[in-house]
Amino acid sequence: MNTMEIPRKYDRVIVYRITQDCNMRCRFCSYSCDVKRKRDSADPELIDSFSEVLGEYRRLTGKNILVSWIGGEPFLYKDIIPLSKRLHSLGICVSATTNGTLLSESIIRDICGLFSEIVISLDSFEDCNDDVRQLSGHFSMVSEKIRLLNRIRSETGSGVKIKVNTILMRRNIADFERFCQYLAELGVDEITFNRLGGYDRPEFFGENRLLYSQSEKFAAELQSIKERLAERGLVIHGSKKYMERFMTAAQDIPSPIEECSPGSYFWFINENGFISPCSYTSYEYMYDLREIKRPADIDRAEEYFREMRRSCRSKWCADCFCTQVYDKFE
Secondary structure, three states, X not given: OEEOOOOOOOOXXXXXXXXXXXXXXXXXXXXXXXXXXXXXXXXXXXXXXXXXXXXXXXXXHOOOEEEEEEOOOHHHOOOHHHHHHHHHHOOOEEEEEEOOOOOOHHHHHHHHHHOOXXXXXXXXXXXXXXHHHXXXXXXXXXXXXXXXXXXXXXXXXXXXXXXXXXXXXXXXXXXXXXXXXXXXXXXXXXXXXXXXXXXXXHHHXXXXXXXXXXXXXXXXXXXXXXXXXXXXXXXXXXXXXXXXXHHHHHOOOOOOEEEOOOOOOXXXXXXXXXXXXXXXXXXXXXXXXXXXXXXXXXXXXXXXXXXXHHHOOOHHHHOOOOOOOOOOOO
């Protein structure tokens, strides 16, 4: 059994999926605009009222809090900058994960003024990335956006961290170190990675999932890769426990989670305003954001999640996919 051990850069992390809309056709993603599905977006008034409570919670507790916008593509959500300004004014750290296509110079300047970090999705060099993302020129476009972001950050003295998240699959894992070297040259500060999963798009997964031999080799080499790239100023995240999860997943071995301290550090909030301990339990352990009316309600939610685990343990706990549990960010 595994237990949660999360590095505490922030006292609380809230990942908020503000829209299911996306403008890209990535082959591995269930939010690809190729996929026919219901698409909802968050209520900005609900986010604003929650922000007020969160700001008061921070004032009373002194806790360092990160709200991280995701989608879909979060920059399709028209209120993302006004809501980020509101959080920033309340002392809440803000980030977003984006495919990079909508990062105009104006938005980049807003990011440099408001965000603590920005995470850009890029999967490898041009041949692989543009094919998997089904957008010719995406690799070159995003590379230029990162260069511009790095330049404006330097000009303005912004402290925003530039991060890249990549999906590791059969065709790109061998290029990981070379790709990291390229990112370091662009001015990227940190990189995180996920293994390709099969839950969202099983039709793509079979022929593209990591082989066990690839996972084994990567796990053995990762520490030395980290050390070499650290000399170039790039931090590569992912703990030993995270790599153990890669290995078990490559062998289709379940990884049950006995204790994850649900809701104590990490919240996931979906576009319909339901809070859960992870994105997989949104409609099992859901706690309505409308119930968060005062700072004390934030800590009370953790008690609710613990009781839910005791009374009706989620099926996902029998084979946990949550990267927060496996120290993706360590």
